[in-house]
Amino acid sequence: MLSVVPRPVVVRAPSKVNLHLAVGDLRDDGYHELNTVFQALSLSDTVSVVPAETLSVTVRGEDARVVPTDSGNLVWQAAEMLAAESGRRPDVEIAIDKGIPVAGGMAGGSADAAATLVGLNALWQLDLSREELDGFAAKLGSDVPFSLHGGTAVGTGRGERLLPVLSRSTFHWVLALAKGGLSTPTVFRELDRLRADGNPPRLGGPEDLMHALTTGDAATLAPLLGNDLQSAALSLNPGLRRTLRAGVAAGALAGIVSGSGPTCAFLCAEADAAVRVSAELAGAGVCRTVRVASGPVPGARIINDAAEGSH
Ligand SMILES: C[C@@](CO)(OP(=O)(O)O)[C@H](O)COP(=O)(O)OP(=O)(O)OC[C@H]1O[C@@H](n2ccc(N)nc2=O)[C@H](O)[C@@H]1O
Numbered sequence: 037m038l039s040v041v042p043r044p045v046v047v048r049a050p051s052k053v054n055l056h057l058a059v060g061d062l063r064d065d066g067y068h069e070l071n072t073v074f075q076a077l078s079l080s081d082t083v084s085v086v087p088a089e090t091l092s093v094t095v096r097g098e099d100a101r102v103v104p105t106d107s108g109n110l111v112w113q114a115a116e117m118l119a120a121e122s123g124r125r126p127d128v129e130i131a132i133d134k135g136i137p138v139a140g141g142m143a144g145g146s147a148d149a150a151a152t153l154v155g156l157n158a159l160w161q162l163d164l165s166r167e168e169l170d171g172f173a174a175k176l177g178s179d180v181p182f183s184l185h186g187g188t189a190v191g192t193g194r195g196e197r198l199l200p201v202l203s204r205s206t207f208h209w210v211l212a213l214a215k216g217g218l219s220t221p222t223v224f225r226e227l228d229r230l231r232a233d234g235n236p237p238r239l240g241g242p243e244d245l246m247h248a249l250t251t252g253d254a255a256t257l258a259p260l261l262g263n264d265l266q267s268a269a270l271s272l273n274p275g276l277r278r279t280l281r282a283g284v285a286a287g288a289l290a291g292i293v294s295g296s297g298p299t300c301a302f303l304c305a306e307a308d309a310a311v312r313v314s315a316e317l318a319g320a321g322v323c324r325t326v327r328v329a330s331g332p333v334p335g336a337r338i339i340n341d342a343a344e345g346s347h
């Protein structure tokens with residue numbers, strides 16, 4: 037007799053780098069007003085969802101052992117949120133394969149949450165619109181809407197209000213992954229402390245950077261990259277200065293701390309240059325490991341058929 041075995045829905049979701057991250061003052065709700073330009077990168081996580089007796093989360097790959105497998109995981113929260121909304125039990129097995137460094141300033145948890153929203157929308161045939169998914173994403177975290185959309189986009193508010201940006205070509209990046217992670221709220225608090233004690237420079241608007249994106253020229257873009265959280269990340273992890281210097285010495289056009297760090301992202305002139313920079317950086321002993329990536333890439337996308345298989 038034939039029995040129908042449900043096949044998992046498998047979703048890939050990208051990491052991100054903030055090409056421009058201007059941080060405003062602390063708001064009453066505990067968030068900072070941002071004006072940021074995100075770019076989605078090819079370094080990604082894969083999340084699969086399949087019906088099960090009860091909700092469970094497994095994690096393998098990069099840094100898997102430090103990722104929670106309970107309600108502390110954003111994918112768990114995403115599943116409970118969609119289940120509650122659609123009046124069903126969240127009985128799914130969620131398997132995460134991590135390629136994105138954990139607590140690395142590259143939105144790995146947000147990528148997994150976005151992937152879960154997309155995967156369960158298909159698995160449960162919820163037929164939620166883009167706008168409805170955006171609403172769930174913003175409740176899960178400030179970066180989750182961008183992980184859904186991908187590409188290159190301006191983020192305002194706490195980063196969740198998005199407008200796509202025209203970006204003419206593919207950019208080539210080298211990512212220096214650090215030994216530990218940095219907690220996002222701790223880095224924002226450190227910036228508030230530095231600002232209370234002195235007057236660290238603040239980024240202006242991203243207009244020149246957006247123009248550079250339309251030209252597609254990496255050398256024009258490189259000097260315009262900027263991140264207000266970088267001074268805070270460097271204050272908490274001074275060793276990152278050496279990493280940033282080493283990437284530029286190895287031939288990158290520019291290096292910045294990615295978001296709240298500690299990953300350092302180096303923009304390179306072309307794909308070959310990125311491979312050369314990554315090899316040199318790997319030998320310099322200034323980071324845990326090195327990855328080559330390109331962007332922009334799409335947001336969370338199903339990479340297999342959601343069809344059921346017969347066995
Ligand atoms: C800094 C950024 C830059 O893209 O990314 P990461 O570098 O962490 O990946 C984001 O703003 C992080 O977004 P995300 O990681 O989703 O943060 P959330 O869960 O929404 O917030 C975690 C905490 O960070 C602080 N936070 C976050 C966003 C924001 N605009 N202002 C803040 O002050 C708050 O303390 C908040 O409680």
Ligand SMILES: Nc1ncnc2c1ncn2[C@@H]1O[C@H](COP(=O)(O)OP(=O)(O)O)[C@@H](O)[C@H]1O
Nearest residue numbers: 108109110138139140141142143144145146148
């Ligand atoms: N699916 C997930 N993957 C990674 N970390 C997660 C996940 N869900 C929750 N977390 C928690 O979120 C914290 C921040 O992780 P992550 O999203 O990788 O970093 P960042 O906010 O720097 O981009 C981690 O330390 C971890 O405890």
